[in-house]
Amino acid sequence: MPLPADLDQLDADALRRLLIEQERELVWRQTKIERLTHELALHKRHRFGVKAERLSTEQVQLFEETAEADLAAMSEELEQLQPDTSKSQQPKGQARRKPLPPELPRTEIRHEPDSTTSACGCPMRRIGEDVAEKLDYTPGRFTVERHIRGKWACAACETLVQAPVPAHIIDKGIPTAGLLAQVLVAKYQDHLPLYRQEGIFGRAGLAIPQSTLAQWVGQSGVHLQPLVDALKADLLAHPVLHADETPVAMLDPGAGKTHRAYLWSYSVGAFDPIKAVVYDFADSRAGRHAQAFLGDWRGTLICDDYAGYKALIAQGVTEAGCMAHARRKFFDLAAQGQSQIAGEALEAIAQLYGVEREAAELDIDARQRLREAKARPILERLHAWLLARRTQVPNGSGIARAIDYSLKRWAALTHYVGDGRVPIDNNWIENQIRPIALGRKNWLFAGSLRAGQRAAAIMSLIQSARLNGHEPFAYLKDVLERLPTQPYGRIGELLPHRWQPVACA
DSSP states (O other), rough: OOTTTTTGGHHHHHHHHHHHHHHHHHHHHHHHHHHHHHHHHHHHHHHHHHOGGGSSSHHHHHHHHHHHHHHHHHHHHHHHOOOHHHTOOSOOOOOOOOOOTTOOOEEEEOOOOOOBTTTSSSSSSEEEEEEEEEEEEEEEEEEEEEEEEEEEEEEETEEEEOOOOOSSSSSSSSSHHHHHHHHHHHTTTTTOOHHHHHHHHHHTTOOOOOHHHHHHHHHHHHHHHHHHHHHHHTTTTEEEEEEEEEEHHHEEEETTTTEEEEEEHHHHHHHOOOOOEEEEEEOOHHHHHHHHHTTTTOOOEEOOGGGHHHHHHHOEEEEEEOHHHHHHHHHHHTTTTHHHHHHHHHHHHHHHHHHHHHHSSSOOOHHHHHIIIIIHHHHHHHHHHHHHHHTTTTTSHHHHHHHHHHTTHHHHHHHHGOTSSSSSSSSHHHHHHHHHHHHHHHHOOBSSSHHHHHHHHHHHHHHHHHHTOOHHHHHHHHHHGGGGGGGGGGGGGTTTTTTTOOOOO
C-alpha cells in the first residue's frame, strides 16, 4: 500500500489506522509469499523427482508441461509480491536467449520520441537504437516483429531521449500477444497438449520447446486471473444463476495415478441479455466448493437435485429445479418400452415445453403471465396425475422412482412458473459444460489442482467470448495486448460481454 502524500499532516488516530493497515498488508503479503514458496518447493520436488516408469509416455509429457506451467505461474506471482526495489536487482549471469532464426520474415515497428528537441531548445541527433525482436504466429507461419527504439541526444545539454519499451504480458519475453493467444486457444479450446503444439510449430519453421510453451501458459494465466475475478464479480451481481458440475481426472504425481476432481460451472440466467460463464475447478464434489464460490450471493439457483447444493438452499438461496432432469427419467423408461405410464408423463411435459416455445421471445412480465395462464393448469393436472399413478405402481420399480423424483422436487420444478426470469430447465449450463466433457478425451487428466484452476479460468474467458459472438483468438489476442496498460479500475471493459475490438485507423 503506497503511503499518502500528506503523511506529515495526519493526526495520531489517522497515523495509527494507517500503521494497522500497513501491518495487515505486510502480514498478508508475507503469508502469501511463504505459501507460494512452500508450494513452489513441492512442485519442484514432484517435477524433478517423478519416476517416468510409473506413468505412460503421454502422461509424463502432460505432467511435465503442467509442472513447468505451475512453476512459472508461482514464480510470476512471487515476483509480483516482491517490493519494486527487488525487481531491479535481477541476478546476473543468466544464459542469453538464442536469436530468432534469420530466415523468418521480419516486420519493423519503430518507436521514436514525441519530440526530438531538447529542453535547451537545440535539435537532437540520432545516435543509435535498441532493437528487440518478438516472435509472432499466424496459423502455419512464423514472423518476427523488430521493435526499433531510436536514441536521440543533444550535444549542448547532454540529454538522451528514447521512446519507452512497449508493455508486454511477458516482460522481456519473445512471444507477441498473438503467439500467446494461439497457444492458449489451442490448449484450452482445441484441447491440444503442448507437446503436440511443439510439433505443429516445428512444421511451421521453429520448434518451440514444450517447457517454454508451458512457462508462457503459466505466466499468461497469472496475468489473466484478475480479468476472470472481474467476470466472476459481474456474474454474482445477477439474481438468477445456473450451476452444474462434471468430473475431471486429476493426477496425484506422488502416487502415479489419478483421482476424481470436478469442474463446477456457473452462468448467468438463460434469459439474461448478458452472456457469461465461469468455471471453478475443485478437487472434490463437496458442497463447500459451491458455497465458497457463491459466498454471500442470495438469488435463484437453477440446479439438479445434488445434495451439495442443499446447504446453499438452507442459507437462503432460492432453488429452481430442472424439468429436463425429471423428463429424462421418464424418457429412459419409455425408450426401453418398460412403461406406458412414462409415455403419458412425457406427453404432459411436452405441453409445458410447448408453452416455453411461445414464451421464449417475450419479456419477463409477459412470459410470467403466459405461464400462469397456460403452464400452471398443465402442472396442476400433471401433479394430480402423478399422485394417482403413484398408488398404482409397485415400490422400487423404475416408474415409481421416476414419479417419486418429480413429486419430491415439485416445488423446485414448478418455481419457474411464478418467475419470468427463470427458465424451465438447466439445459443452458449443461450446454456450456459440454465442451469440457468433449475435451476430456484429449486431456487425459488435469496435472495438478493449480493447473485445473488455471484451465478453468482461461476456459471461462474463451467460452464467455464464444457466447458473446467473439472469435476466441481475436478476443484473447486483443486482451493480452491491452492488459499490461489497462488501468485496474477499467479492467471490466475487457470482459467478453463488454469487449469491443480496437478500430483500425
